[in-house]
Amino acid sequence: SQQGEEDPQALSIQEGENATMNCSYKTSINNLQWYRQNSGRGLVHLILIRSNEREKHSGRLRVTLDTSKKSSSLLITASRAADTASYFCATDAVTDSWGKLQFGAGTQVVVTP
Amino acid sequence: DARVTQTPRDKVTEMGQEVTMRCQPILGHNTVFWYRQTMMQGLELLAYFRNRAPLDDSGMPKDRFSAEMPDATLATLKIQPSEPRDSAVYFCASGLPGQGEGYTFGSGTRLTVV
Numbered sequence: 179s180q181q182g183e184e185d186p187q188a189l190s191i192q193e194g195e196n197a198t199m200n201c202s203y204k205t206s207i208n209n210l211q212w213y214r215q216n217s218g219r220g221l222v223h224l225i226l227i228r229s230n231e232r233e234k235h236s237g238r239l240r241v242t243l244d245t246s247k248k249s250s251s252l253l254i255t256a257s258r259a260a261d262t263a264s265y266f267c268a269t270d271a272v273t274d275s276w277g278k279l280q281f282g283a284g285t286q287v288v289v290t291p
Numbered sequence: 292d293a294r295v296t297q298t299p300r301d302k303v304t305e306m307g308q309e310v311t312m313r314c315q316p317i318l319g320h321n322t323v324f325w326y327r328q329t330m331m332q333g334l335e336l337l338a339y340f341r342n343r344a345p346l347d348d349s350g351m352p353k354d355r356f357s358a359e360m361p362d363a364t365l366a367t368l369k370i371q372p373s374e375p376r377d378s379a380v381y382f383c384a385s386g387l388p389g390q391g392e393g394y395t396f397g398s399g400t401r402l403t404v405v
Binding site: 279 | 380386
């Protein structure tokens with residue numbers, strides 16, 4: 179079963195705009211991770227945020243985590259056409275075997291020039 | 292950059308045939324995963340290993356699927372007999388949980404069962 183659910187399912191923006199997507203999950207976590215997937219091949223790890231962290235940055239990416247609401251958000255600033263991809267959140271749940279990662283359904287992002 | 296290598300990249304097979312997918316995890320990674328991705332079900336965790344020992348294969352249809360790690364450099368996923376509903380992209384991933392880093396995914400094996 180999928181632990182995380184992303185919202186929205188799809189997002190279409192223009193280059194230069196910011197893209198925000200959200201992830202909600204059901205049970206307590208050790209950490210939450212975001213991945214990007216281009217064209218149905220090979221997921222690429224973007225960022226990991228631990229349960230005791232509230233915000234993390236990596237380049238144009240900003241991730242927040244609110245454990246009280248069991249939710250996370252991924253912000254991509256100044257988007258580029260190359261950011262067109264599907265974005266997935268994945269959770270390492272406390273109740274699962276340590277390190278076991280379960281993925282949400284993903285948000286499909288299209289950035290038009 | 293170190294990478295996870297999966298073979299074959301694409302596989303077309305007839306229903307009833309045995310299919311074996313292989314994965315070479317990154318050297319030094321102690322955790323290996325097998326995921327299946329379809330449009331309908333998304334990314335499903337099939338099995339995962341730590342230090343070559345199976346930890347959880349509850350997501351795997353036991354009657355036809357099997358996953359093994361004969362050594363630290365090779366993980367295999369076998370389907371016997373294959374069925375059209377097994378058509379999907381199968382991903383292998385490896386990593387070191389607890390190090391603050393995510394997992395590295397292979398490029399996947401696209402399986403089509405006709």
